[in-house]
Amino acid sequence: MANERYAAFDGKEALDVLQPADTGAVVVAHAQRRSPFFFVERLGDRVITAVLWAVSLLWRYGFAGVAVGLKAARYLLRQLGRTAQNGLRALASDVRGIHRDLSMLRAGAKLNAQNRGKALRRAYRTYFLRSLRERKRFWQGLCNAALPLLAVLALAVLGARLHTTVPALEVRLHDSVIGYAADERTARRAMDELRDILPQDRSTAAAVLGGNPTYRVRRVPLSALSGSAKLSEALLAHAKAPLVRACGIFIDGSFLCAVRNESDAVAAFAGLIAPVREKAARGRTVAFVEETTYVQGLYADDPETLWDPVELKRVLRTPKSEAQYHTVQAGDTVKTICKKAGIDETALRALNPDMDPERLTAGQKLLTAAKSDYVHIKELEYYTYGGVVPFETIRRESDALRAGTTKLLQTGKNGRQVTTAANTYLDGKKSGIAVVSVQQTKAPVQQILLIGTGSPYQSLGDLGGGSARTGWIWPAVGAYDLSSGFGYRSARISGRSFHGGVDIVKPGGHSTGAPVIAAAAGRVIEAHSGYRGYGHTVVIDHGDGLSTRYAHMQPGSLTVKAGQKVTQGQQLGRIGSTGNVTGPHLHFEVMKNGVRVNPMNYIG
Ligand SMILES: [Zn+2]
Helix, strand or coil, rough: CCCCCCCCCCCCEEEEEEEECCCCCCEEEEEEEECCHHHHHHHHHHHHHHHHHHHHHHHHHHHHHHHHHHHHHEEEEEEHHHHHHHHHHHHHHHHHHHHHHHHHHHHHHHHHCCHHHHHHHHHHHHHHHHHHHHHHHHHHHHHHHHHHHHHHHHHHHCCCCCCCCEEEEEECCCEEEEEEEHHHHHHHHHHHHHHHHHHCCHHHHHHCCCCCCCEEEEEEEEHHEECHHHHHHHHHHCCCCCCCEEEEEEECCCEEEEEEHHHHHHHHHHHHHHHHHHHHHCEEEEECCCCEEEEEEEEEEECCCCCCCHHHHHHHHCEEEEEEEEEEECCCCHHHHHHCCCCCCCCCHCCCCCCCCCCCCCCCEHHHHHHCCCCEEEEEEEEEEEEEEEECCCEEEEEEEEECEEEEEEEECCCEEEEEEEEEEECEEEEEEEEEEEEECCCCCCCCEEEEEECCCCCCCCCCCCCCCHHHHHCCCCCCCCECCCEEECCCCCCCECCCCEEEEECCCCCCCEECCCCEEEEEEEECCCCCHEEEEEEEEECEEEEEEEEEEEEECCCCCCCEECCCCEEEEECCCCCCCCCCCCCEEEEECCCCEHHHHHHH
């Protein structure tokens, strides 16, 4: 379909090549713009034609002949002129006479002042009727001159119309012209319309026509163009075989034949299945394996494809193709037999299940093609059985639930179903089982399981503190003693100093390794080791200008990275003694807009 292109044949474009494609319907047209010097070329053509005409006259009659011809023409013209002159003179005198008469009439009417218009009209009518008699010659002359003129004008218009040619597609079938289509689309539509009334497939449509139409571009008078309906009719009229209304039989979509009446087709197939149906075991349904369809339409009146009912019955009872055998000869192998029969080894084995490829004996008969029929009849034995529809389990994550725990939100329940199946028997032998339908009698109920993804340290009860007011939780697990508070204190080395956070330890010591967790959800903005005196540190931004710092953590214990989002209670690391410390503890700071504030206002 790649080469389907359309070109408008609107008469303004000159067309060159058209290629009828294999289906006969796809035509490729190349359009070219007309040259701007078209009219000049045409004028040149006219001059050349006139010169050639003159030369041909001279050639045929010689100079003397042409001179005689010219003299005769001059004489004729002069005579015509004289006649015309006389006629014109008479005409002028008549016109003058009429003018005079009319003036007199008007003058006469003036006297009759009361009813002037009416009197004038009456006078005109009387004068006209009288002049028809008295000036017969004038009126005759007028008619003689006007009628031929009108006729010539009409002829000229008709001729011009007939000779207004347009480019068109000439549609030909079997060397005869079917008609002219204004454009490719019309030609294609004609073929489509033809196919609609010919139910046989494309190839048989061509068979009915005896070939595909061919196309050529021609300039034709506008009046020669046909519509698609007229074209398809004309194509049918040129069909190889005459067409008749009939009923086509299609087996699994492919055309078998046509019969005159659908009832003949129905009877033939019913006759085939009836004896099988009678013999069939109780409870079995008998049906054709193939799908047969009947299509009414026009078919070729050709004994090759239009069968009588007796022929149809005979064909349906005989095999489509007989079984074929190969007799093994000395030197034959499975390979050579397959090559001769044109089948592969698997097919050969399937056709001859008893064959031993290693021991082929001369004279042995091998099946190389099974017998095949036009239609096959199957018997179906229906039965039903019940079954269980297992429920499905849906796992849903929930951060409201601690990690490592699950909760059954909804208990699953199995459903029930009834399956209808059929044993299939082909030619009396069981050929398979087909599931015909599955009907659910009870729908299963889903099992819904909640999977906890929340922090294991979230409940305030587990921890050393936290604030219900702020919603923040204590930043360490199992360590809830303060070894140093927020504010000024005396330092070992440099006297009074400011302590910007709180130091958190386990009540009995041994704080090392206790989990450090996020006091609130936020985004990690720092996570590194050895930062000033803080040692291994994490800083979290909680929004609203609030951030928290967790310092002195164990080397290698940090579980978060800068940029990462953390949930409340998420572990950040473990209590250690990195940085400037005297012993293991968590140094925890809260910063409000960058200024350190008392953490106990948030977690106390
Ligand atoms: Zn501290």
